[in-house]
Amino acid sequence: MNWKLSERPLLLMITSLQDAKRPVAQISVLTPAFEASRAKSLHIPSESGFPVRYIEWPEDASPYIIASSVIPKDATTIFVDSSVRKFIADGFQNALPNAVVLSAPEEITEVRERIFGYDNYHNKSATFNLAYQATLHAIRAVHKHLYVGIRESEARSFMATALASVGLKNGGCLTLFGEHTDIWNRVRKAQTIALQAAHSGALTRTVDEAARQFLASEGYAQYFTHRLGHGIGLEVHEEPYLRGASNVVIKSGHTFSNEPGIYIEGKVGVRLEDCFVIGEDGAPILLTAGAGGQSISPWAP
Numbered sequence: 001m002n003w004k005l006s007e008r009p010l011l012l013m014i015t016s017l018q019d020a021k022r023p024v025a026q027i028s029v030l031t032p033a034f035e036a037s038r039a040k041s042l043h044i045p046s047e048s049g050f051p052v053r054y055i056e057w058p059e060d061a062s063p064y065i066i067a068s069s070v071i072p073k074d075a076t077t078i079f080v081d082s083s084v085r086k087f088i089a090d091g092f093q094n095a096l097p098n099a100v101v102l103s104a105p106e107e108i109t110e111v112r113e114r115i116f117g118y119d120n121y122h123n124k125s126a127t128f129n130l131a132y133q134a135t136l137h138a139i140r141a142v143h144k145h146l147y148v149g150i151r152e153s154e155a156r157s158f159m160a161t162a163l164a165s166v167g168l169k170n171g172g173c174l175t176l177f178g179e180h181t182d183i184w185n186r187v188r189k190a191q192t193i194a195l196q197a198a199h200s201g202a203l204t205r206t207v208d209e210a211a212r213q214f215l216a217s218e219g220y221a222q223y224f225t226h227r228l229g230h231g232i233g234l235e236v237h238e239e240p241y242l243r244g245a246s247n248v249v250i251k252s253g254h255t256f257s258n259e260p261g262i263y264i265e266g267k268v269g270v271r272l273e274d275c276f277v278i279g280e281d282g283a284p285i286l287l288t289a290g291a292g293g294q295s296i297s298p299w300a301p
Protein backbone atom coordinates (compact mmCIF):
# COMPACT_ATOMS: atom_id res chain seq x y z
CA MET A 1 0.00 0.00 0.00
CA ASN A 2 1.41 3.35 -1.04
CA TRP A 3 0.99 6.12 1.55
CA LYS A 4 2.36 9.53 0.75
CA LEU A 5 2.92 12.58 2.92
CA SER A 6 -0.28 14.50 3.45
CA GLU A 7 -1.49 17.53 5.33
CA ARG A 8 -3.87 15.14 7.12
CA PRO A 9 -2.04 13.40 10.00
CA LEU A 10 -1.83 9.61 9.87
CA LEU A 11 0.15 8.80 13.00
CA LEU A 12 1.32 5.75 14.90
CA MET A 13 1.27 6.48 18.63
CA ILE A 14 2.78 4.45 21.47
CA THR A 15 1.64 4.85 25.05
CA SER A 16 2.56 2.81 28.10
CA LEU A 17 0.01 0.61 29.85
CA GLN A 18 0.79 -0.94 33.22
CA ASP A 19 -0.05 -4.60 32.87
CA ALA A 20 -0.32 -6.80 35.95
CA LYS A 21 3.23 -8.03 35.45
CA ARG A 22 5.04 -5.47 33.30
CA PRO A 23 4.67 -2.26 31.29
CA VAL A 24 3.03 -2.83 27.91
CA ALA A 25 3.29 -0.74 24.75
CA GLN A 26 -0.18 0.16 23.51
CA ILE A 27 -0.18 0.92 19.78
CA SER A 28 -2.72 3.40 18.47
CA VAL A 29 -3.16 4.68 14.92
CA LEU A 30 -4.62 8.13 14.36
CA THR A 31 -6.25 8.16 10.93
CA PRO A 32 -8.54 10.45 8.95
CA ALA A 33 -12.01 8.92 9.24
CA PHE A 34 -12.38 8.51 5.48
CA GLU A 35 -9.04 6.65 5.34
CA ALA A 36 -9.86 4.29 8.22
CA SER A 37 -10.40 1.22 6.03
CA ARG A 38 -7.03 1.67 4.36
CA ALA A 39 -5.32 2.30 7.69
CA LYS A 40 -6.78 -0.90 9.14
CA SER A 41 -5.36 -2.92 6.25
CA LEU A 42 -1.79 -2.00 7.26
CA HIS A 43 0.18 -4.73 8.98
CA ILE A 44 1.11 -3.29 12.37
CA PRO A 45 2.40 -5.72 15.03
CA SER A 46 1.26 -5.39 18.62
CA GLU A 47 1.63 -7.25 21.90
CA SER A 48 -0.59 -10.25 22.51
CA GLY A 49 -3.80 -9.21 24.22
CA PHE A 50 -3.33 -5.56 23.30
CA PRO A 51 -4.59 -5.08 19.73
CA VAL A 52 -3.91 -1.92 17.76
CA ARG A 53 -6.44 0.82 18.47
CA TYR A 54 -7.67 2.96 15.58
CA ILE A 55 -8.63 6.53 16.38
CA GLU A 56 -10.63 8.14 13.60
CA TRP A 57 -10.86 11.89 13.26
CA PRO A 58 -13.46 13.67 11.09
CA GLU A 59 -12.58 16.65 8.96
CA ASP A 60 -14.51 19.07 11.19
CA ALA A 61 -12.44 18.22 14.30
CA SER A 62 -8.86 18.72 15.46
CA PRO A 63 -6.89 15.48 14.99
CA TYR A 64 -4.57 16.45 17.84
CA ILE A 65 -7.34 16.97 20.38
CA ILE A 66 -8.82 13.62 19.37
CA ALA A 67 -5.39 11.98 19.58
CA SER A 68 -4.87 13.38 23.06
CA SER A 69 -7.71 11.16 24.29
CA VAL A 70 -5.29 8.21 24.45
CA ILE A 71 -2.48 10.18 26.09
CA PRO A 72 -2.43 10.03 29.92
CA LYS A 73 -3.84 13.24 31.37
CA ASP A 74 -0.81 13.65 33.64
CA ALA A 75 1.70 13.31 30.77
CA THR A 76 4.31 16.06 30.93
CA THR A 77 6.40 15.11 27.87
CA ILE A 78 5.38 13.95 24.40
CA PHE A 79 8.16 12.57 22.23
CA VAL A 80 7.91 12.73 18.44
CA ASP A 81 10.13 11.31 15.73
CA SER A 82 12.91 13.76 14.94
CA SER A 83 11.89 13.81 11.28
CA VAL A 84 8.23 14.63 11.95
CA ARG A 85 6.91 17.74 10.20
CA LYS A 86 6.72 20.78 12.45
CA PHE A 87 2.99 21.39 12.04
CA ILE A 88 2.34 18.01 13.70
CA ALA A 89 4.54 18.84 16.69
CA ASP A 90 2.84 22.24 16.91
CA GLY A 91 -0.57 20.60 16.75
CA PHE A 92 0.19 18.41 19.76
CA GLN A 93 1.68 21.33 21.66
CA ASN A 94 -1.47 23.39 21.14
CA ALA A 95 -3.73 20.48 22.10
CA LEU A 96 -1.67 19.65 25.20
CA PRO A 97 -0.49 23.02 26.58
CA ASN A 98 0.61 21.50 29.90
CA ALA A 99 2.98 19.05 28.20
CA VAL A 100 6.24 19.64 26.36
CA VAL A 101 6.65 18.21 22.85
CA LEU A 102 10.25 17.14 22.16
CA SER A 103 12.20 15.15 19.60
CA ALA A 104 12.69 11.58 20.77
CA PRO A 105 15.89 10.98 22.78
CA GLU A 106 18.78 8.83 21.62
CA GLU A 107 17.46 5.71 23.37
CA ILE A 108 14.36 5.83 21.17
CA THR A 109 15.96 6.95 17.91
CA GLU A 110 18.48 4.12 18.20
CA VAL A 111 15.63 1.62 18.07
CA ARG A 112 14.58 3.09 14.73
CA GLU A 113 18.15 3.22 13.42
CA ARG A 114 19.12 -0.32 14.42
CA ILE A 115 15.98 -2.46 14.14
CA PHE A 116 16.27 -2.51 10.35
CA GLY A 117 19.81 -3.84 10.62
CA TYR A 118 18.88 -6.50 13.17
CA ASP A 119 16.13 -7.73 10.87
CA ASN A 120 18.51 -8.06 7.93
CA TYR A 121 21.24 -9.61 10.08
CA HIS A 122 19.04 -12.34 11.55
CA ASN A 123 16.72 -12.86 8.58
CA LYS A 124 18.63 -13.62 5.40
CA SER A 125 15.36 -13.54 3.46
CA ALA A 126 14.45 -10.08 4.77
CA THR A 127 12.97 -7.86 2.08
CA PHE A 128 15.94 -5.51 1.80
CA ASN A 129 18.49 -8.34 1.77
CA LEU A 130 16.67 -9.83 -1.19
CA ALA A 131 16.27 -6.43 -2.87
CA TYR A 132 19.99 -5.67 -2.65
CA GLN A 133 20.94 -9.07 -4.01
CA ALA A 134 18.35 -8.89 -6.78
CA THR A 135 19.69 -5.45 -7.76
CA LEU A 136 23.23 -6.81 -7.98
CA HIS A 137 22.10 -9.72 -10.16
CA ALA A 138 20.21 -7.27 -12.39
CA ILE A 139 23.34 -5.14 -12.81
CA ARG A 140 25.33 -8.21 -13.80
CA ALA A 141 22.67 -9.33 -16.27
CA VAL A 142 22.53 -5.92 -17.95
CA HIS A 143 26.34 -5.68 -17.99
CA LYS A 144 26.48 -8.80 -20.18
CA HIS A 145 24.27 -7.15 -22.79
CA LEU A 146 26.19 -3.89 -23.16
CA TYR A 147 27.92 -3.36 -26.48
CA VAL A 148 29.97 -0.76 -28.29
CA GLY A 149 27.63 1.94 -29.56
CA ILE A 150 24.86 1.48 -27.00
CA ARG A 151 23.47 4.69 -25.56
CA GLU A 152 23.40 5.54 -21.87
CA SER A 153 19.60 5.91 -22.06
CA GLU A 154 19.30 2.38 -23.47
CA ALA A 155 21.39 0.96 -20.64
CA ARG A 156 19.16 2.74 -18.12
CA SER A 157 16.11 1.25 -19.80
CA PHE A 158 17.65 -2.24 -19.71
CA MET A 159 18.28 -1.79 -15.99
CA ALA A 160 14.73 -0.68 -15.25
CA THR A 161 13.40 -3.71 -17.16
CA ALA A 162 15.73 -6.11 -15.34
CA LEU A 163 14.69 -4.75 -11.94
CA ALA A 164 11.00 -4.89 -12.84
CA SER A 165 11.40 -8.53 -13.89
CA VAL A 166 12.23 -9.46 -10.29
CA GLY A 167 9.48 -7.32 -8.81
CA LEU A 168 11.45 -4.15 -8.05
CA LYS A 169 9.26 -1.39 -9.43
CA ASN A 170 10.34 2.12 -10.43
CA GLY A 171 13.97 1.01 -10.56
CA GLY A 172 16.74 2.62 -12.55
CA CYS A 173 20.39 3.60 -12.37
CA LEU A 174 22.82 6.43 -12.95
CA THR A 175 24.54 5.62 -16.25
CA LEU A 176 27.70 7.32 -17.50
CA PHE A 177 29.99 5.75 -20.10
CA GLY A 178 33.76 6.20 -20.29
CA GLU A 179 36.97 4.29 -19.71
CA HIS A 180 38.62 5.37 -16.48
CA THR A 181 39.95 2.17 -14.97
CA ASP A 182 42.56 3.86 -12.78
CA ILE A 183 39.97 6.09 -11.13
CA TRP A 184 37.56 3.14 -10.73
CA ASN A 185 40.29 1.19 -8.93
CA ARG A 186 41.01 4.08 -6.57
CA VAL A 187 37.33 4.46 -5.69
CA ARG A 188 37.09 0.70 -5.12
CA LYS A 189 40.09 0.86 -2.78
CA ALA A 190 38.57 3.79 -0.87
CA GLN A 191 35.35 1.83 -0.46
CA THR A 192 37.21 -1.19 0.92
CA ILE A 193 39.22 0.96 3.35
CA ALA A 194 36.02 2.58 4.62
CA LEU A 195 34.36 -0.81 5.11
CA GLN A 196 37.33 -1.98 7.16
CA ALA A 197 37.09 1.14 9.34
CA ALA A 198 33.41 0.56 10.14
CA HIS A 199 32.88 -1.43 13.34
CA SER A 200 31.12 -1.20 16.67
CA GLY A 201 32.63 1.56 18.80
CA ALA A 202 33.97 3.61 15.89
CA LEU A 203 32.70 7.15 15.30
CA THR A 204 30.82 7.70 12.08
CA ARG A 205 33.17 10.51 11.02
CA THR A 206 36.20 8.20 11.18
CA VAL A 207 34.73 5.93 8.51
CA ASP A 208 34.29 8.91 6.20
CA GLU A 209 37.81 10.08 7.07
CA ALA A 210 39.31 6.70 6.16
CA ALA A 211 38.04 6.86 2.58
CA ARG A 212 38.74 10.59 2.27
CA GLN A 213 42.32 10.31 3.51
CA PHE A 214 43.10 7.57 1.01
CA LEU A 215 41.74 9.56 -1.93
CA ALA A 216 43.66 12.60 -0.68
CA SER A 217 46.88 10.56 -0.68
CA GLU A 218 46.17 9.72 -4.33
CA GLY A 219 45.66 13.37 -5.23
CA TYR A 220 41.86 13.31 -5.50
CA ALA A 221 40.76 15.02 -2.27
CA GLN A 222 39.01 17.89 -4.03
CA TYR A 223 37.05 15.51 -6.26
CA PHE A 224 35.32 13.57 -3.48
CA THR A 225 32.60 16.13 -2.93
CA HIS A 226 29.93 14.47 -0.76
CA ARG A 227 29.62 12.45 2.45
CA LEU A 228 30.65 8.81 2.35
CA GLY A 229 27.24 7.39 3.24
CA HIS A 230 24.00 7.49 5.15
CA GLY A 231 21.95 5.37 7.47
CA ILE A 232 19.24 3.15 6.01
CA GLY A 233 16.07 2.23 7.86
CA LEU A 234 12.50 3.41 7.61
CA GLU A 235 13.77 6.00 5.13
CA VAL A 236 16.34 5.60 2.36
CA HIS A 237 18.43 8.44 3.82
CA GLU A 238 18.45 8.88 7.59
CA GLU A 239 20.67 9.18 10.63
CA PRO A 240 23.37 8.32 11.38
CA TYR A 241 25.42 9.69 8.49
CA LEU A 242 28.99 8.75 7.58
CA ARG A 243 30.36 12.26 7.27
CA GLY A 244 32.80 14.66 8.85
CA ALA A 245 31.80 16.24 12.18
CA SER A 246 29.43 13.35 12.94
CA ASN A 247 30.37 11.76 16.26
CA VAL A 248 27.70 9.07 16.49
CA VAL A 249 29.06 5.84 17.96
CA ILE A 250 28.48 2.94 15.59
CA LYS A 251 26.69 -0.04 17.15
CA SER A 252 25.52 -3.46 16.02
CA GLY A 253 22.40 -3.19 13.91
CA HIS A 254 23.36 0.13 12.30
CA THR A 255 23.00 -0.07 8.52
CA PHE A 256 24.85 2.23 6.12
CA SER A 257 25.52 2.95 2.48
CA ASN A 258 29.22 3.10 1.55
CA GLU A 259 29.55 5.21 -1.60
CA PRO A 260 32.81 7.03 -2.24
CA GLY A 261 33.31 8.75 -5.56
CA ILE A 262 35.59 10.88 -7.71
CA TYR A 263 33.98 13.57 -9.87
CA ILE A 264 36.06 15.68 -12.24
CA GLU A 265 33.60 18.09 -13.80
CA GLY A 266 33.34 17.80 -17.56
CA LYS A 267 35.61 14.74 -17.68
CA VAL A 268 34.68 11.79 -15.48
CA GLY A 269 32.57 10.64 -12.57
CA VAL A 270 32.90 7.31 -10.76
CA ARG A 271 30.92 6.20 -7.72
CA LEU A 272 30.68 2.75 -6.17
CA GLU A 273 27.93 1.98 -3.68
CA ASP A 274 27.43 -1.03 -1.44
CA CYS A 275 25.39 -1.21 1.75
CA PHE A 276 26.34 -3.01 4.95
CA VAL A 277 25.06 -3.78 8.43
CA ILE A 278 27.11 -3.97 11.62
CA GLY A 279 26.78 -7.51 12.93
CA GLU A 280 26.52 -8.67 16.52
CA ASP A 281 30.27 -9.31 16.58
CA GLY A 282 30.84 -5.65 15.68
CA ALA A 283 32.11 -6.28 12.15
CA PRO A 284 30.52 -5.00 8.92
CA ILE A 285 28.54 -7.40 6.72
CA LEU A 286 27.68 -6.48 3.14
CA LEU A 287 23.98 -6.79 2.36
CA THR A 288 25.05 -8.18 -1.01
CA ALA A 289 27.28 -10.83 0.59
CA GLY A 290 24.88 -13.58 -0.49
CA ALA A 291 25.36 -12.49 -4.11
CA GLY A 292 29.13 -12.01 -4.05
CA GLY A 293 29.53 -8.58 -2.47
CA GLN A 294 31.63 -5.78 -3.91
CA SER A 295 32.46 -5.47 -7.60
CA ILE A 296 35.77 -7.09 -8.47
CA SER A 297 36.51 -4.85 -11.46
CA PRO A 298 34.69 -2.67 -13.99
CA TRP A 299 34.22 -5.85 -16.03
CA ALA A 300 33.03 -7.98 -13.09
CA PRO A 301 30.37 -6.06 -11.16
